[in-house]
Amino acid sequence: MKRVAVIGTGQTKHTKARDDVSQTELVREATTRALADAGITIHEVDAIVLSNMELFEGRALPEMWVGEGAGGYRKPVTKIATGGTSGTSACIAGYHQCASGLFDIVLVVGWEKHSEGATQTGMALTDPLWDRNVASGAVGNFALSISQYVAERGVTPQQAAKIAVKARRNAARNPNAHLQMDGITVEKVLESRMLADPVHLLDMCPQSDGACAVIYAAEDRAKKLCPRPAWVRAAVTRHDQPYIGDLDRRLVTMRTLRDAAREAYQRVGISEPLKEIDVAEIYEPVSYAELAWYEALGFCAEGEAGRLIDDGVTEMNGELPVNPSGGVLSTNPVGASGVIRVAEAAAQVMGRAGDHQVADVRLALATGYGVYAWSDVMILSAG
Amino acid sequence: MNNDTMNNGVIIAGVNLLFNYAAGEAASRFLIALRDEKKIWGTRCPSCQRVLVPARSFCPRCFVDTTEWIEVGPTGTVSAFAPVFHLADPSGFGNPKGLSAALIRLDGADTALAHFIGETDAPQIGLRVVAVFAESRSGHILDIAYFKPA
Amino acid sequence: MTELLRVSHTMTLSWRYGTSWYFAEFIRALRDERRLLGLRCPVCRRVYLPPRVVCGNCYAELSEWVEVKDSGTVRAFTIVHIPIVDPTSGQPRPTPYGMALIQLDGADTTLNHYLAENNPAKLRIGMRVQAVWREERRGTLSDIVHFAAMNNQTMNDEQ
CATH class of the missing domain: 3.40.47.10 (Thiolase/Chalcone synthase)
Incomplete structure (x- = not known):
């Protein structure tokens, strides 16, 4: 290799x-x-x-x-x-x-x-045997899993809304980002139209x-x-069973992301991801998912994701800035969204992220998320 | 979408999907010239000098922007043809009976345009043809109805 | 600036999906006998409903049919407020409507299906629900119209 x-x-x-x-x-x-x-x-x-x-x-x-x-x-x-x-x-x-x-x-x-x-109709063209007659799109299926995550972890709509606000505030410093929402607040997220309980319009990514x-x-x-290339240190992918009902509490367990991250960390020798990783660009199609991903990626213990956002740990000036670009919550051309995660992580390592550059990035994480439960993890570094 | 029905272990499913494809600046200018002026334009690659028809914003071989707009046709030469009588119409673009699918190298162009030829019982490679424009035009490749012997 | 065109195009497409012996057997029992059949994994003993011919965890082939009840426990729920196109009618499904992942009694996996209830205040993970069947069954999962809360559901709640 x-x-x-x-x-x-x-x-x-x-x-x-x-x-x-x-x-x-x-x-x-x-x-x-x-x-x-x-x-x-x-x-x-x-x-x-x-x-x-x-x-x-x-x-x-x-x-x-x-x-x-x-x-x-x-x-x-x-x-x-x-x-x-x-x-x-x-x-x-x-x-x-x-x-x-x-x-x-x-x-x-x-x-x-x-x-x-x-897009919505295309999303409905799922498995014709078991899934299609009860298809409610990405939002409906996400909301189902979120109900389990909320019940077990006790995260609040306010904490999810903080994720949505963080993404859009970061997007304001990224000229390529789609959503440019001046004055976005937790209240505005919670007042936005309900798509599928508990997911509000502003909790969700755009198209x-x-x-x-x-x-x-x-x-x-x-x-x-290249004077400062972004070296690929790990690239790991995991897929899981396709039917939502076959997966055990998928947002809570999120075993694809958990397993992919564990293997990637092992390859690079990361034992304390929150301390060692300098910036993360993760694929969060909905605010609640980012909280679940914090746990699966080992940024915090189980049940601690809400505290992470409450304490500002993943804000631009926090210990581990997550999605300085504004993330999928601000920009979602689906086929490109995963590439954007890797490009943004690489740009952070290369020092080319412009107004949303995080200082002194040596180690960057990028993730992908797909239908129900698939996950990719890449780790890039300066050395 | 239509009903999903179950028959002897087979599921029949149907769907209607609407797509709205952005032509982009170059293709829009090409289609608007068909619609408003009944003119056919190509673009010249500044690197390989080929005139590309339909007009393209860049040369796919040289990967550089095209810079010059060149009017081509409406006459040209058939470089390939295939009679199509009962072709299913998956494209939805229509394929009237009696027409043959053809590649036409328009005068002034270096690439061939995929289109139809009609009003002839004996299409052949090398046949000189001229564009027949549709009466009603909407900014679409079928604003040229077909090509006929010149 | 050039006028920018969009080329519109409606496609009408249809498909003919072959299923499998186990799908046919599940549908036969559902349509002809109003029974729900799951398949048990010979390795991990998980009962899959909907049935699976291969266990995604063990990669073992499944062939042991297990009867599953048409009552079960809500494991996840939401109320959908956006009009999603219903593939069985072609029309947007009237909103709001309830959806749930339901673990049917006797199954280890959950079934993604509709709820009769669309008020989130009346829904809880762990609540007991019962299938409401269509009068005339056609041989699809839609032969169950939705799941409704069981009477005295509080007493029947899972402990």
């Missing part, structure tokens, strides 16, 4: 609807920015990995039609599909391609244009148009091309 680092990242401005570009052009925008950030041209890229939820846009073979925007002409192009984890899974696949020694430079691009599609690209280089090239 070769050592591999992220040497460049690129994002579009994420927004509700990008009418000025097709999907292909949206992907090219992110790709061009990542190439510029890495200081290379498309001709130096050896292979490309893509991520997109094509059902949302009803476009077959997006790796062919849209892959052109990633510079796929006469290059090896693949697409990775693992639901919401697709973006982080594509990043892990791209890392594998580079670490294997097969390719020196690998480009990963994820994108989604929710404005073009029938965005956007793309994000990450460029990896193998060790020799990375050292030549």
